[in-house]
Amino acid sequence: MTSATSKRKVLSALMLSGAWLTPSAYAQTTSVASTQSEQVSQSDPGEIVVTGSRLSTAASAPSPVTEASAEQLQNASSKLISESLNQLPAFRNSSTGSSNTTSPARDNGASFLNLRGLGKERTLVLLDGRRFVSSSVSGIPDINLIPQDLVQRVEVVTGGASATYGSDAVAGVVNFILDKKFTGVRASAQAGVSDYGDGALRKLTLTAGSRIGDSGNIIASFEYFNQDPIGIVSGRRVLEERWAIAPTGLVSPRLTVAGPVGIFASNGGSIVSGPLAGNRFLPGGGVTSYNFGTNRTAASQIGGDAANLDNAVAFGVERKTAFLRPQFEIGDVTVYAEGLFAEAKSDVQLTHSFNGLTPTAFTIFRDNAFLSPAAQALMDNAGVSSFPMTRVSAELPQSLSTKSTTYRGIVGADWNVSDRWKVSAYYMHGENDYRSSTHTTLRRNLFAAVDAVVNPANGQIVCRSTLAGLDPGCVPLNLFGVGAPSAAAVQYVQGAAVSTTKLKQDVASVIATGSLFTLPAGDVKIAMGGEYRREAGSVIDDPFQDATMNGTGLRGVPPSLVAPGATSYYLFNSYPGLQGKYDIREGFGELEIPLLKDAPLARSLSVNGAIRYVDYSTVGAVTTWKVGGSWEPFSDLRIRTTRSRDIRAANLGELFTPSFESIATVNYQGVVQPARLFRSGNPALKPEKADTLTVGMVYRPSWLRGFTATVDYYDIKIKDGITLPATQTLIDACAAGSATACANVLPQPGGASIIIRTPFLNLASARARGVDAEVNYRHPVGASALSLRALVSYLDENSTQIPGATKIDRAGDVGFAGLPHWSGNLQLSYDNDDVSLFVQERYIGGGKIDNTLEGALDNNRVGSVFYTDVTARLKVASGSRRFELIATVNNLFNREPPVAPSAPFGIYYSTNKALYDVIGRYVSVGVRVRL
Numbered sequence: 001m002t003s004a005t006s007k008r009k010v011l012s013a014l015m016l017s018g019a020w021l022t023p024s025a026y027a028q029t030t031s032v033a034s035t036q037s038e039q040v041s042q043s044d045p046g047e048i049v050v051t052g053s054r055l056s057t058a059a060s061a062p063s064p065v066t067e068a069s070a071e072q073l074q075n076a077s078s079k080l081i082s083e084s085l086n087q088l089p090a091f092r093n094s095s096t097g098s099s100n101t102t103s104p105a106r107d108n109g110a111s112f113l114n115l116r117g118l119g120k121e122r123t124l125v126l127l128d129g130r131r132f133v134s135s136s137v138s139g140i141p142d143i144n145l146i147p148q149d150l151v152q153r154v155e156v157v158t159g160g161a162s163a164t165y166g167s168d169a170v171a172g173v174v175n176f177i178l179d180k181k182f183t184g185v186r187a188s189a190q191a192g193v194s195d196y197g198d199g200a201l202r203k204l205t206l207t208a209g210s211r212i213g214d215s216g217n218i219i220a221s222f223e224y225f226n227q228d229p230i231g232i233v234s235g236r237r238v239l240e241e242r243w244a245i246a247p248t249g250l251v252s253p254r255l256t257v258a259g260p261v262g263i264f265a266s267n268g269g270s271i272v273s274g275p276l277a278g279n280r281f282l283p284g285g286g287v288t289s290y291n292f293g294t295n296r297t298a299a300s301q302i303g304g305d306a307a308n309l310d311n312a313v314a315f316g317v318e319r320k321t322a323f324l325r326p327q328f329e330i331g332d333v334t335v336y337a338e339g340l341f342a343e344a345k346s347d348v349q350l351t352h353s354f355n356g357l358t359p360t361a362f363t364i365f366r367d368n369a370f371l372s373p374a375a376q377a378l379m380d381n382a383g384v385s386s387f388p389m390t391r392v393s394a395e396l397p398q399s400l401s402t403k404s405t406t407y408r409g410i411v412g413a414d415w416n417v418s419d420r421w422k423v424s425a426y427y428m429h430g431e432n433d434y435r436s437s438t439h440t441t442l443r444r445n446l447f448a449a450v451d452a453v454v455n456p457a458n459g460q461i462v463c464r465s466t467l468a469g470l471d472p473g474c475v476p477l478n479l480f481g482v483g484a485p486s487a488a489a490v491q492y493v494q495g496a497a498v499s500t501t502k503l504k505q506d507v508a509s510v511i512a513t514g515s516l517f518t519l520p521a522g523d524v525k526i527a528m529g530g531e532y533r534r535e536a537g538s539v540i541d542d543p544f545q546d547a548t549m550n551g552t553g554l555r556g557v558p559p560s561l562v563a564p565g566a567t568s569y570y571l572f573n574s575y576p577g578l579q580g581k582y583d584i585r586e587g588f589g590e591l592e593i594p595l596l597k598d599a600p601l602a603r604s605l606s607v608n609g610a611i612r613y614v615d616y617s618t619v620g621a622v623t624t625w626k627v628g629g630s631w632e633p634f635s636d637l638r639i640r641t642t643r644s645r646d647i648r649a650a651n652l653g654e655l656f657t658p659s660f661e662s663i664a665t666v667n668y669q670g671v672v673q674p675a676r677l678f679r680s681g682n683p684a685l686k687p688e689k690a691d692t693l694t695v696g697m698v699y700r701p702s703w704l705r706g707f708t709a710t711v712d713y714y715d716i717k718i719k720d721g722i723t724l725p726a727t728q729t730l731i732d733a734c735a736a737g738s739a740t741a742c743a744n745v746l747p748q749p750g751g752a753s754i755i756i757r758t759p760f761l762n763l764a765s766a767r768a769r770g771v772d773a774e775v776n777y778r779h780p781v782g783a784s785a786l787s788l789r790a791l792v793s794y795l796d797e798n799s800t801q802i803p804g805a806t807k808i809d810r811a812g813d814v815g816f817a818g819l820p821h822w823s824g825n826l827q828l829s830y831d832n833d834d835v836s837l838f839v840q841e842r843y844i845g846g847g848k849i850d851n852t853l854e855g856a857l858d859n860n861r862v863g864s865v866f867y868t869d870v871t872a873r874l875k876v877a878s879g880s881r882r883f884e885l886i887a888t889v890n891n892l893f894n895r896e897p898p899v900a901p902s903a904p905f906g907i908y909y910s911t912n913k914a915l916y917d918v919i920g921r922y923v924s925v926g927v928r929v930r931l
Helices: 003-016 038-042 070-076 081-085 237-241 373-382 443-450 464-468 487-493 652-656 727-735
Strands: 065-069 123-127 151-157 172-178 184-194 201-212 216-227 244-247 255-258 261-263 279-281 287-289 300-302 316-330 333-349 353-355 362-365 386-389 391-393 399-416 421-441 452-454 461-463 494-519 522-540 578-599 602-616 620-634 637-648 660-668 671-680 688-699 707-723 754-759 761-781 784-801 822-831 835-844 865-878 881-890 922-930
Touching (some): 065 070, 070 151, 070 822, 081 151, 461 464, 494 578, 522 652
Parallel strands (some): 123 172
Antiparallel strands (some): 184 201, 201 216, 261 300, 362 386, 421 494, 522 578, 761 784, 784 822
8 A cells, every 4th residue: 555545544534533533532531421430429539640641631641542431331241341342443353251262272261452453462451550460471461350340440542651651552551440449338240141042141249448547448349250151052153154265176266255164074984085085984883975065175175074173152251359458548648558369260162172184184994893894895895904084073072171360469658748749659469370271182092092903812892002011091992973982982082281370470669750840831740760570480381291192002193193393192282381580670751841821822732751761681771752742722622642662572471482393394495395393482582662653633612511522543663573483484584685584594404304493583563553533422411411422443554564475464354353444333321310221333344354365265355244232220229329220232133243254174263253243142130239
């Protein structure tokens, strides 16, 4: 796209938005709707300082900030705050607590936020302006562990804020702000279920707060959440139709969308190669013909007798969270402590055990004791002594169970030194202990049990290897036909791969804020301070995680499973082990200078600047900065802009993942040859750098009370992006002249296999730019109020590039990337003392299934989608006591997700489940009591 074309698109987006539709923020005033939340109305929040600055109040902040009150979030989705946040257009491809993602080993049951679709690791999550201990080696916090019943509001800075808050704030900051002055007792109970009778929800909360004498208060909150999993067979039509991108067999178009997709393997076993190809096994061991379907690739087909490898639709999650915060005022000093405990358990059904074509097919020999006479006759007629067999084994369940335990403690103090100066300091320690157990197939046991023969000594069926004194306790496994494996054999070939992760975070911070002196336009404000942070992590993986299966004494083991470097002990592996730590020392300052006030064409004009010096124990020092300005030419209009240099430092996984070896074939200098691959972390990784520009305006007309509109343009350019490049991509980058890539491509003398190291590298560049808009309007109607909130986002570009590779822009790619050009959210609410009604309309714009397949895929287009959510509240008050009956319906019209597949294999869904609703209509009811 040319620069001129891009600018025209952005200008069009601004005009279409009418300069008053987008999720940029209210950095000028907290929304009227948000101040109506129960928490805010019950406790004085004091001066509200927005997340984009440590100095600016909402009236003068230069950064775009979107705010959502607790009530708005609860109305949008009564289950989880994370689900409500992810409905805002600024969030793309986040994971929620009940969704299944492409990385179940860590996302299981957690919610990780993703601003701008730039990656979860580039979104900084804060709780009352402080970091929250991560729930993965990627440094990403699970926001479901935050005490949700105490959340007063959530502020989202949709631009870089590293100079203000430190590393990771490349895409922006999400700050959860708690109601720390709550008094009284509040309890709630909720239940829900999907339209398909699954995914049942139970949720209980209890929150209490009280004054302690004249100078203190204490708050406590407990939450219990339990949601059932949604399995592979769920009755959801689009998912079970298993659409895929399939070959046409033509030169053009070479791809089409077709279904149902499956793989060359039936559930009861099949022969799809060799002299006996075209046969499959029936219950009881009989043989019939195998239907190869259509649109075949080397491993998949459409229709016919192919089996599917779909994962479950959603996790089952059980979570308990407890929070305690006492606070005391001693003269001019306020001292406080916080304690949080959270435990989350989850389970999910993984895809079935699968042995497909080379390199994992079974070899069945003529003397197999379970072969039927019909199968033996086929072998004899063909003159073969063995045949390759593929099979999807639903009888061998694969599942993942996890338990995550999180502790977080804080002690701190705020000292009002004078009317102009305040000093705040705190120390925080957090820990996350995570244990995953993958119930999976033990490959040595599997291949030993499959080679079943008759013991000549007694005529019993045994594992052949036991006749040689190997594999004691082996139970023969019958694979011929659905339901053939015995319970004892299933138990023998199954085991658990266990991984234990421990993460620790320590933070000590001190900051002073105040006014240096007064200019005619106002006080010159300053914030300065220092921070020390230490991150440490260890992953103790299963001792056989990276092991190669022992093939000694076994027949029919595929050579690839016993080759050097093959990690084949388990069918599914746990997370690789690691051990590492690093610390960061930071000094920072921020200055706000008011230049003009009540001047012609300048009701106010101020500039804001921030700088942060960061010293990493791994790679040394780096400096981040931000400059911004806010100009009110007249009282109705404010124009704001920021320019910043932001950073993201490498996380524990990127730094310290140990090296492991594998074997592959690569194309090097035009020659296809074998290679030894070594993947690993990289302790020498430099921080990513991002240059961010935001320009926007806030319009609050004096002639329309209660109306606020904002529009903001953003442009984020990332260089030295941390990536784990694909092997061939690294070779191509070297050929294009990348010295970093060439340092990891090592040809060997004498024709030996080329060695290719693929550690995490600072090799990628990325860019995201677009326009956000938001409008808020609240109008009183007698004793009632009508509120409107509309958010629209236009994504102009979301691109990545590695040297030597083609630049890929995923903006408008809804199938593979989940990044529509247009998305929006419209909220309407009516509220009075007795009832309230909330209606939300969510819009996801149409786009392409895969931008990289334009011209190759004949129907590369997905239409737009609307979802409707409704919440109704019936309120009863008696004195200070309040009772609410709440009913919520998400996806009111049970809108099915569109067909938007991203890969031609049976383990993928028909749609992008990170973007579209795959649960369907979901109804929940609850009660809420305030005493």
